[in-house]
Amino acid sequence: ETGVTQSPTHLIKTRGQQVTLRCSSQSGHNTVSWYQQALGQGPQFIFQYYREEENGRGNFPPRFSGLQFPNYSSELNVNALELDDSALYLCASRPTPGLAGEDEQFFGPGTRLTVL
Amino acid sequence: SQQGEEDPQALSIQEGENATMNCSYKTSINNLQWYRQNSGRGLVHLILIRSNEREKHSGRLRVTLDTSKKSSSLLITASRAADTASYFCATDDLRGKLIFGQGTELSVKP
Numbered sequence: 001e002t003g004v005t006q007s008p009t010h011l012i013k014t015r016g017q018q019v020t021l022r023c024s025s026q027s028g029h030n031t032v033s034w035y036q037q038a039l040g041q042g043p044q045f046i047f048q049y050y051r052e053e054e055n056g057r058g059n060f061p062p063r064f065s066g067l068q069f070p071n072y073s074s075e076l077n078v079n080a081l082e083l084d085d086s087a088l089y090l091c092a093s094r095p096t097p098g099l100a101g102e103d104e105q106f107f108g109p110g111t112r113l114t115v116l
Numbered sequence: 117s118q119q120g121e122e123d124p125q126a127l128s129i130q131e132g133e134n135a136t137m138n139c140s141y142k143t144s145i146n147n148l149q150w151y152r153q154n155s156g157r158g159l160v161h162l163i164l165i166r167s168n169e170r171e172k173h174s175g176r177l178r179v180t181l182d183t184s185k186k187s188s189s190l191l192i193t194a195s196r197a198a199d200t201a202s203y204f205c206a207t208d209d210l211r212g213k214l215i216f217g218q219g220t221e222l223s224v225k226p
Contacts (some may be wrong), residue, residue, distance in 0.1 A: 033212060042204050042216030043159070056212050066214075088156055094212070103147055103166075103208060109158040 004093050004108035011116045013081050021076040023091035031076040049074060061111045078116040086115045124218040135192040135218040139205030146208055148181055150190050153202045166168055195224045
């Protein structure tokens with residue numbers, strides 16, 4: 001167990017709908033990243049939040065957006081869902097810079113999103 | 117886009133044998149990490165090797181890194197059925213972004 005939790009575990013939506021996925025970081029971690037993992041592929045970086053601000057983004061359109069809250073929990077929002085958005089969505093948190101092990105990222109169990 | 121490639125894509129061995137997986141990458145890195153994933157669930161961090169290190173051990177795991185060839189290998193010794201999983205390498209440029217390979221699917225038969 002990494003201490004990173006995600007909800008919900010599974011989600012089914014239809015094309016055009018909007019979805020919000022949630023992540024609770026491990027205690028003491030103020031940086032969270034989100035990844036999309038399509039079936040049979042490695043995870044792909046969506047974006048990263050540090051102290052409530054986005055500070056890195058991968059090659060994903062603006063309809064993928066996020067929030068990080070003062071308690072360092074995070075949300076991933078996807079608007080206008082498309083069939084290709086079906087994937088496992090993973091969040092990962094990392095320790096506060098300056099602490100031992102700061103390079104290691106701790107992943108949650110993921111949310112499986114199916115778009116019909 | 118993926119950073120690089122993992123080889124082989126799939127590996128099937130008997131319990132007790134060693135398993136070797138290779139990873140290649142394209143850009144400069146600060147460190148390289150290996151993760152395990154069971155049945156499409158969350159990623160479990162196995163080991164991290166920094167760009168100035170050449171070899172690292174953790175239990176039955178041995179990782180090597182050759183920055184001149186932009187490649188890494190993961191060796192699992194005396195494999196067990198419980199090692200059956202997908203294994204991913206990921207490079208970290210210290211801006212927080214991990215770039216993953218496509219993974220090696222390891223099957224260890226009892």
